[in-house]
Amino acid sequence: MPVVKLSFGGLVAQSFGxxxxxxxxxxxxxxxxxxxxxxxxxLGSTMPRDSLMPMLIEKAVDIVPTVMFMVAWxxxxxxxxxxxxxxxxxxxxxxxxxLLHLIKIGGFTFVLLAAFVLxxxxxxxxxxxxxxxxxxxxxxKQALAAxxxxxxxxxxxxxxxxxxxxxxxxxxEPFSPRLSWAHSRGNAWTIIxxxxxIFLTGALATxxxxxxxxxxxxxxxxxxxxxxxxxxxxxILVSYGGTAVAATAQALIFRDLLxxxxxxxxxxxx
Numbered sequence: 571m572p573v574v575k576l577s578f579g580g581l582v583a584q585s586f587g588x589x590x591x592x593x594x595x596x597x598x599x600x601x602x603x604x605x606x607x608x609x610x611x612x613l614g615s616t617m618p619r620d621s622l623m624p625m626l627i628e629k630a631v632d633i634v635p636t637v638m639f640m641v642a643w644x645x646x647x648x649x650x651x652x653x654x655x656x657x658x659x660x661x662x663x664x665x666x667x668x669l670l671h672l673i674k675i676g677g678f679t680f681v682l683l684a685a686f687v688l689x690x691x692x693x694x695x696x697x698x699x700x701x702x703x704x705x706x707x708x709x710x711k712q713a714l715a716a717x718x719x720x721x722x723x724x725x726x727x728x729x730x731x732x733x734x735x736x737x738x739x740x741x742x743e744p745f746s747p748r749l750s751w752a753h754s755r756g757n758a759w760t761i762i763x764x765x766x767x768i769f770l771t772g773a774l775a776t777x778x779x780x781x782x783x784x785x786x787x788x789x790x791x792x793x794x795x796x797x798x799x800x801x802x803x804x805x806i807l808v809s810y811g812g813t814a815v816a817a818t819a820q821a822l823i824f825r826d827l828l829x830x831x832x833x834x835x836x837x838x839x840x
Contacts, residue, residue, distance in 0.1 A: 573837065574826055576757045581764045585819040588647065589811065595651055599642050600810045602658030603635035607806050610635070612799070622687045630680070637669050639810060640817045644740035647821035649832060664742060671739045674747055675729050682722040689715040730765045731758050737817075737824035743836065752839055753827050764819055772812020779808040 589596060614628035638657035641664060645654045731754055738745030754761055783804040787797035824830060829837040 574757070574829075576760045576764075576823065576826060578760050578764055581760070581819055581822055582767060584822055585764075585768060585815050588818045588822075589814045592646070592651075595646065596643075596811070596814055599646070599654070599657055600639055600807070600814070602656065603639040604807055604810055606635035606638075606658060607632050607810075608799075608803055611802050611806065615798075623684070626680075626684055626687060633669070633672070636813065637665055637672065640736070640813065641665055641668050641740045643814050643817045644737045644821045647818050648737065648741050648825060648830070664740070668736060668739045671736055671745070671747075675733050675736070679722060679725040679729050682718055682725055686715055686718045686722055689718060727762055730762045730769075733765065734761060734820040734823040734827070737821040738828075738830075740821070741830075741832070743830070753837075757823075757827065761823055764823075765816060768816045768819055769812065772809065772815065775812060776805050776809045780805040 610632050617624040642654050642657040732747040732750035735745045735750035784801040787800045
C-alpha cells in the first residue's frame with residue numbers, strides 16, 4: 571500500500587480552484603510568456619503550411635516561454651507569491667534544469683510525434699473518404715505510421731505519470747523521472763487520470779475559444795489578418811490557463827506524495 575493515497579476528485583477540484591482563486595496573479599505572471607508565445611505564433615504563420623512540421627518547430631520553440639511560466643507558477647503553488655520573480659525577465663540555472671527535466675519526460679514523445687508526421691507526410695483527405703479507392707502509397711504510409719502512433723500513445727501515458735516531478739525542479743530539489751516513477755507506485759492511474767483530464771479540458775477550452783473568437787472577429791472584421799491575430803491572442807491565453815491548472819496539479823501531487831515542505835526533508839521510499 572502507498573504511504574499516501576491521492577484523491578482524484580480532490581486533486582482536480584484543488585487544481586482548478588487554486589487557479590480561479592488566483593486569477594490576478596495568473597495574469598501578472600502570464601503576460602510576458604503570453605506575448606512571447608504570440609510572437610512565436612506570428613513568426614510561425616509566415617512558414618509554409620504544406621505539412622505539420624512547421625507547427626512542430628513552432629511548438630518546440632514555444633517551450634521556452636512555457637517553461638518560464640511553469641517554473642514561476644509552480645513556485646507560487648509551493649512557496650507562495652512572494653518568492654517569485656516575473657517570468658521572462660531572465661533565464662537562470664533553475665529554468666535550464668527544468669527544461670532538461672522536461673526533455674527527459676517528453677522528449678521521446680515529441681520525437682515519436684515528429685516521426686509520425688514525417689512518415690505520414692501529406693495525405694489528401696479525399697483518399698480517406700468512405701468508398702474511395704485505397705491508394706497503395708497511403709496504405710504503405712499508414713502501415714508504417716501505426717506502430718509509431720501506438721508508441722506515441724504509450725509514451726504519453728508514461729510521461730503523464732512522471733511529469734509531476736517537474737515541480738521538484740521548480741523548487742530546486744534534485745529529482746528525476748526514475749524517482750517520480752518510484753514515488754508514484756500505487757497512485758499511478760490517479761496521476762495519469764487527473765493530468766489527462768486537465769490537459770483534455772484545456773485542449774477543448776482552447777479549441778472552443780478559437781472557434782468562438784474567430785467567428786466573432788470574422789463577423790466584425792471579415793477574413794482579415796487582424797481577426798486571426800485576435801483569435802491567436804485569445805487562444806494562447808486560454809492555453810496558458812490550462813497549463814496553469816496542470817502545473818498546479820503537478821505541484822500538489824509532488825507535495826502530497828513526497829510530503830514536501832520548504833526546509834524539511836522529503837519522504838523517502840520504504
